[in-house]
Amino acid sequence: MENLKMLPTSTLENSADRNRFYNTIDEGNCAPLWSVLHDLVSATPKTPCLPYIWHWEKVWPWIQEAGRMITTEKAERRVLILENPGLRGLSAITHSLYAGLQLILPGEVARAHRHSQSALRFVLQGKGAYTTVGGERVTMNVGDFIITPSWEFHDHGNLSEEPVVWLDGLDVPIVEMFDAQFMEYNESLQQEVTRVEGESLAMFGNTMRPVEYSSHSHTSPLFWYPYERTRAALETLKLTREPHDAWGHKLEYLNPLNGQAAMPTIGTFMQMLPQGFRGRPYRATDSTVYAVIEGRGSCVINDERLPFSPRDVFVCPSWMSYSLEADQDTVLFSFSDRPVQKSLDLWREEIL
Ligand code: GTQ
Numbered sequence: 001m002e003n004l005k006m007l008p009t010s011t012l013e014n015s016a017d018r019n020r021f022y023n024t025i026d027e028g029n030c031a032p033l034w035s036v037l038h039d040l041v042s043a044t045p046k047t048p049c050l051p052y053i054w055h056w057e058k059v060w061p062w063i064q065e066a067g068r069m070i071t072t073e074k075a076e077r078r079v080l081i082l083e084n085p086g087l088r089g090l091s092a093i094t095h096s097l098y099a100g101l102q103l104i105l106p107g108e109v110a111r112a113h114r115h116s117q118s119a120l121r122f123v124l125q126g127k128g129a130y131t132t133v134g135g136e137r138v139t140m141n142v143g144d145f146i147i148t149p150s151w152e153f154h155d156h157g158n159l160s161e162e163p164v165v166w167l168d169g170l171d172v173p174i175v176e177m178f179d180a181q182f183m184e185y186n187e188s189l190q191q192e193v194t195r196v197e198g199e200s201l202a203m204f205g206n207t208m209r210p211v212e213y214s215s216h217s218h219t220s221p222l223f224w225y226p227y228e229r230t231r232a233a234l235e236t237l238k239l240t241r242e243p244h245d246a247w248g249h250k251l252e253y254l255n256p257l258n259g260q261a262a263m264p265t266i267g268t269f270m271q272m273l274p275q276g277f278r279g280r281p282y283r284a285t286d287s288t289v290y291a292v293i294e295g296r297g298s299c300v301i302n303d304e305r306l307p308f309s310p311r312d313v314f315v316c317p318s319w320m321s322y323s324l325e326a327d328q329d330t331v332l333f334s335f336s337d338r339p340v341q342k343s344l345d346l347w348r349e350e351i352l
Contacts, residue, residue: 128160
């Protein structure tokens with residue numbers, strides 16, 4: 001028996017006795033750990049997620065075709081899911097997150113519902129569409145970051161003359177892992193508007209809050225972070241500070257009430273890479289989704305160069321080192337499961 005400890009597991013696999021044993025315990029829903037141990041507890045992260053880029057010029061015609069093929073009324077949400085090539089069929093862009101490109105045409109309404117999954121919207125093209133959250137309507141512009149907190153009713157509409165497309169990011173796979181999915185419709189197509197547009201920005205958007213306000217939610221009550229403000233901040237940083245070696249000038253969206261990530265399950269960031277920036281290779285355990293808002297450059301990952309331009313979306317998987325390069329001043333929005341990993345003491349990063 002003592003000697004067995006010394007044998008590699010592959011030698012054990014071939015014994016007929018052992019196979020009989022495996023079959024016996026298999027019938028009773030048991031399995032030998034030693035056959036899978038190093039898969040389960042690997043030396044470094046193992047992810048099915050692959051690096052990939054969705055070029056806007058390729059997907060935009062498909063989005064338009066979807067617009068001709070189905071109405072928002074029929075589809076409920078007219079979205080092309082961005083499926084990671086390593087996770088096909090799972091409606092996931094990374095192992096833990098969902099992403100999709102949502103199109104809403106002039107005059108359309110996406111009916112009110114709520115779900116336990118949290119969502120973010122990041123506007124890629126068009127202006128004049130709105131989403132309503134907590135009775136407040138926000139008109140969305142390119143580059144705006146908008147939050148739909150867990151279990152808040154939300155409906156979308158488009159009062160403009162142009163199609164509007166935004167990137168949806170949801171924690172669907174995380175909620176699925178916990179088997180904690182709930183969803184229901186509002187009794188009316190659109191929730192009642194009870195607040196003035198800009199109310200939450202006035203209440204929470206100036207590093208201040210109404211003194212009588214309190215909430216148990218972990219999600220930021222500021223559900224609209226306009227690009228205008230983020231862009232101005234990044235411009236000032238670009239002019240006044242040295243960019244970080246790996247990520248340039250990178251800001252994280254925060255919940256102003258607690259200083260934590262704006263969403264409990266999804267970390268959200270906006271960064272400026274100045275023209276000519278050549279980032280040092282970097283890796284982190286949070287697989288990250290990037291959306292290009294301005295500029296041109298490349299993500300170099302796995303000996304491959306992924307050139308990007310505005311409205312492209314790309315993914316950098318967990319613990320794969322990559323570097324970001326900018327040929328022009330470039331602004332990137334990104335999101336990942338970083339707050340979840342941090343709260344579980346799992347998150348690591350490394351500049352190489
Ligand atoms: O807008 O409510 O991309 O419920 C996926 C599920 C968007 C939404 C998605 C959703 C929504």
